[in-house]
Amino acid sequence: MAGSGSDGTEDSDSSAEREQTNSSESEGTVPKRQRLTRASTRLSQSSQAVDHDESPPLTPTGNAPSSESELDISSPNASHDESQAKDQANRDSDKDLSHRPKRRRCHETYNFNMKCPTPGCNSLGHLTGKHERHFAVSGCPLYHNLSADECKVKAISREKQEEEVKAQEDSNSRHATRHQTPTPKQIRYKEQVAEIRKGRNSGLQKEQKEKHVEHRQTHGNTREPLLENITSEYDLELFRKAQARASEDLEKLRIQGQITEGSNMIKTILFGRYELDTWYHSPYPEEYARLGRLYVCEFCLKYMKSQTILRRHMAKCVWKHPPGDEVYRKGSISVFEVDGKKNKIYCQNLCLLAKLFLDHKTLYYDVEPFLFYVMTEADNTGCHLVGYFSKEKNSFLNYNVSCILTMPQYMRQGFGKMLIDFSYLLSKVEEKVGSPERPLSDLGLISYRSYWKEVLLRYMYNFQGKEISIKEISQETAVNPVDIVSTLQSLQMLKYWKGKHLVLKRQDLIDEWKAKEIKRGNSNKTIDPSSLKWTPPKGT
Numbered sequence: 001m002a003g004s005g006s007d008g009t010e011d012s013d014s015s016a017e018r019e020q021t022n023s024s025e026s027e028g029t030v031p032k033r034q035r036l037t038r039a040s041t042r043l044s045q046s047s048q049a050v051d052h053d054e055s056p057p058l059t060p061t062g063n064a065p066s067s068e069s070e071l072d073i074s075s076p077n078a079s080h081d082e083s084q085a086k087d088q089a090n091r092d093s094d095k096d097l098s099h100r101p102k103r104r105r106c107h108e109t110y111n112f113n114m115k116c117p118t119p120g121c122n123s124l125g126h127l128t129g130k131h132e133r134h135f136a137v138s139g140c141p142l143y144h145n146l147s148a149d150e151c152k153v154k155a156i157s158r159e160k161q162e163e164e165v166k167a168q169e170d171s172n173s174r175h176a177t178r179h180q181t182p183t184p185k186q187i188r189y190k191e192q193v194a195e196i197r198k199g200r201n202s203g204l205q206k207e208q209k210e211k212h213v214e215h216r217q218t219h220g221n222t223r224e225p226l227l228e229n230i231t232s233e234y235d236l237e238l239f240r241k242a243q244a245r246a247s248e249d250l251e252k253l254r255i256q257g258q259i260t261e262g263s264n265m266i267k268t269i270l271f272g273r274y275e276l277d278t279w280y281h282s283p284y285p286e287e288y289a290r291l292g293r294l295y296v297c298e299f300c301l302k303y304m305k306s307q308t309i310l311r312r313h314m315a316k317c318v319w320k321h322p323p324g325d326e327v328y329r330k331g332s333i334s335v336f337e338v339d340g341k342k343n344k345i346y347c348q349n350l351c352l353l354a355k356l357f358l359d360h361k362t363l364y365y366d367v368e369p370f371l372f373y374v375m376t377e378a379d380n381t382g383c384h385l386v387g388y389f390s391k392e393k394n395s396f397l398n399y400n401v402s403c404i405l406t407m408p409q410y411m412r413q414g415f416g417k418m419l420i421d422f423s424y425l426l427s428k429v430e431e432k433v434g435s436p437e438r439p440l441s442d443l444g445l446i447s448y449r450s451y452w453k454e455v456l457l458r459y460m461y462n463f464q465g466k467e468i469s470i471k472e473i474s475q476e477t478a479v480n481p482v483d484i485v486s487t488l489q490s491l492q493m494l495k496y497w498k499g500k501h502l503v504l505k506r507q508d509l510i511d512e513w514k515a516k517e518i519k520r521g522n523s524n525k526t527i528d529p530s531s532l533k534w535t536p537p538k539g540t
Contacts, residue, residue, distance in 0.1 A: 115135070116134055116135055116136070116137070116140050116142075117136075117137060118137060118140045118142050118143045118222060118223075119222050120142065121140055121142045121143070123135060124148055125141045125147070125148025125149075125151055125152075126139045126141070126148070126151065126247070126251070127139045127140065127141055127144055127146070127151055127243065127244055127247045128151065128155060128244050128247050128248045128251065129151040129152040129153070129154060129155025129156070129244075130155060130248070131251060134251075135254075136250065136254075138246065138247045138250050139247045139250070139251060142223075143222070143223055143224055144224050144243070145223060145224055145226065154240070154244070155244070158241060158244070182492070193234055196232050196233065196234045197232045197234065197235065204229055204230065205229075208228075208229050211226065212225065212226050227239070249359075250265075253281060265278075265281050265289065265292075266278050266281075266282065266284060266288075266289055266291070266292060266293070266294050266356065267292050267293065268292070268293050268294075269293070269294045269295070269296050269353075269356065270293070270294070270295045270296065270307065270310070271296050271298050271407075272298035272384060274409045276356075276407075276408055276409065277408075278356040278357070279356065279357050279359075280355065280356060280357065280358065280359050281355075282352050282353075282355035282356045283352070283355070283364060284303065284352055287305075288303060288305060291305060295307055295309065295310040296310075296353065297310065297313055297314065297317055297319075298382075298384060298385055299317060299319040299320055299321070299322075299382055299383075300317055300319040300346065300349075301346060301349035301350055301353060301385075302317075302349065303349065303352075319382075320381075320382035320383060321334070321336065321376060321378075321382060321383035322336040322338055322346065322374040322376065322383070322385075323336070323338055323342075323343040323346055324336045324337050324338035324339060324342075324343060324372075324374075325337050327373075327532065327533055327534040328422065328527075328531055328532050328533070328534070329531060330524075330527075330528050330531040331524055332377050332378045332379070333375065333376070333377060333378075333386075333418070333524075334375070334376050334378060334383060335373055335374065335375050335376075335422060336373070336374045336376065336383075337371060337372075337373055337534070338371070338372040338373075338374055339371060339372075340367035340368050340369065340370045340371065340372060340390075341367075341368040344367060344368065347367040347370070347372050348364065348365055348367055350372060350374070350388060351363055351364045351365075351367060351403075352364060354388070354403065354405045357405060357407075357408060358403070358405060358441050359441055359442070360439050360440075360441055361403055363390075363402070363403065369392060369393055369394070370390045370391065370392055370393065370402060371390065371391050371392075371393055371537065372388055372389075372390050372391075373388060373389055373390075373391065373419075373422065373423070373426075374387075374388040375387050375388060375415065375418065375419060375422070377410075385407060386406065386407060386410045386415050387404070387405055387406035387407055387410060387415055387416070387419050388404070388405060388419075389401045389402075389403065389404035389405070389419050389422075389423055390402045390403045390404075391423070391426075393537065397435075397437075398432055398433060398434055398435065398480075399434065399435060399436065399437040400423045400424065400426065400427045400432070400434025400435065400436070400478075401420075401423045401434075401436040401437060402437045403437075404416075404419055404420070404423075404436070404444055406419065411443075413525065414523065414525030415525065416443075416447040417447065417450070417451050417454075417525070418525055418526070418527055420447060420448060420451045421451070421526070421527045422527050423436075424477070424478045424479065425527055425529055425532060426534070426536075427478040428478045428529075429532070429534065429535075429536065430536045432478065433474055433475070433478055433479070433480055433481075434478055434479075434480065435479075435480035435482070435483055436448060448483075449487065449490070452479060452483055452484070452487040453487055453490075453491065454513065455477050455479060456473070456477075456484065456487055456488065456491070456493075457509060457510055457513040458513070459473055459476070459477065460505055460510055461510050461513070461514060463505075468503050468505075470484050470485065470488075470503070488503060491506065491509060492504075492506070493505070493506055493509075
């Protein structure tokens with residue numbers, strides 16, 4: 001028997017053909033010349049198909065046929081010669097097959113019928129500089145006002161920088177202490193960045209403004225706005241890196257089959273009086289996801305296919321606020337406690353909506369073990385969704401937040417800190433120390449670090465004693481000691497001296513925080529503990 005091929009396809013082809021040949025010979029009803037002529041015909045047809053189609057037709061075994069195994073043996077009256085020729089052909093084909101590259105899987109190949117939606121783009125190149133083709137705006141060099149070659153050059157530059165940073169981190173980790181302070185090199189780098197950023201608010205010159213306006217009038221929304229000279233080169237390069245990273249993540253999802261060339265990804269949603277661009281893929285049913293645009297009721301969160309359906313729904317929808325109990329109200333801000341077991345459909349719709357703006361979220365349908373605290377802002381039309389956080393009913397690790405989101409139209413207005421502050425207020429009422437579940441999203445991590453910093457500086461400002469304890473800070477603020485230590489380290493307020501850990505009271509940071517507080521004035525974006533009407537649910 002001939003040796004086995006490298007991918008196992010040849011043995012099955014050869015055995016299937018030998019079985020077919022033996023059965024034909026045993027029947028004896030078809031002359032050998034006619035049988036061989038049919039084999040030749042199949043060979044010519046399969047070779048023509050290969051020339052015109054990248055994927056050749058399948059044999060009865062389900063594998064791609066090889067032309068060597070279907071040789072035209074033209075000897076009319078020599079069954080012995082025919083058998084020897086076939087054996088020799090099988091050996092030759094096995095030998096050739098061992099050098100043949102393996103066929104790529106279907107989901108790893110490009111669909112050449114797909115085209116990039118950017119006008120004038122030939123779908124060549126990729127924003128990451130790592131792929132030869134693209135099919136979505138997120139990976140289009142032309143949309144980002146770049147060429148394919150420029151993307152490749154930038155990719156090489158980024159890889160070199162990442163290697164240098166990794167080498168530096170490895171070197172630091174070998175000599176790092178438990179509580180390491182910034183190195184002189186890191187301090188110099190920080191000063192250089194601050195110097196670079198000084199001129200970022202100088203504004204555009206007249207010629208630059210005219211160039212930007214002309215670009216917008218020429219290309220409209222089919223191209224990204226010109227970003228040069230509107231901020232520092234350092235910040236612009238950070239933004240470009242983030243774009244390339246997001247594009248690479250989308251490309252991985254496409255290869256894994258979670259999205260199909262961007263066609264099954266919802267790009268925009270109509271939510272109340274806002275039209276929101278989405279950031280990530282969310283597993284809505286395929287019949288809705290492939291539309292690219294979704295219409296969502298802002299009160300009951302039901303999703304629909306068209307604006308007409310949404311208009312009819314809004315005329316009949318009786319919901320004006322989330323289901324559940326209103327546990328907090330101050331002014332126009334309210335918080336509703338929604339049980340995932342009692343209001344399953346609403347909570348599932350809320351999770352699907354949140355996934356459009358969260359990268360690490362994995363919970364969509366198993367909502368029963370969670371409580372959802374939904375923050376709203378009220379006007380004469382109803383209570384509009386501002387954000388929410390979810391919390392396990394029984395958390396063994398004392399997580400006070402499982403998932404947290406502020407809707408994009410309410411970001412950078414202080415609502416994120418209000419949600420975080422409210423979660424810690426609940427922990428105080430429960431007499432527990434809380435911490436958010438990891439991993440946090442990028443925006444979530446920034447918000448939590450800012451909140452922890454503010455809590456610690458306020459505590460330091462009001463502290464009048466001589467000795468301070470991390471345990472006492474944790475008990476009073478309900479913040480986990482690990483989060484307190486990491487924040488103190490980032491503020492350079494924790495030192496190790498003579499075998500002891502010392503907390504330094506940096507007056508410069510406290511004064512800076514106090515000045516911002518005075519400048520901010522009496523903001524209504526704070527949580528008032530006296531407005532909370534809540535008792536811990538049973539079993540927590």
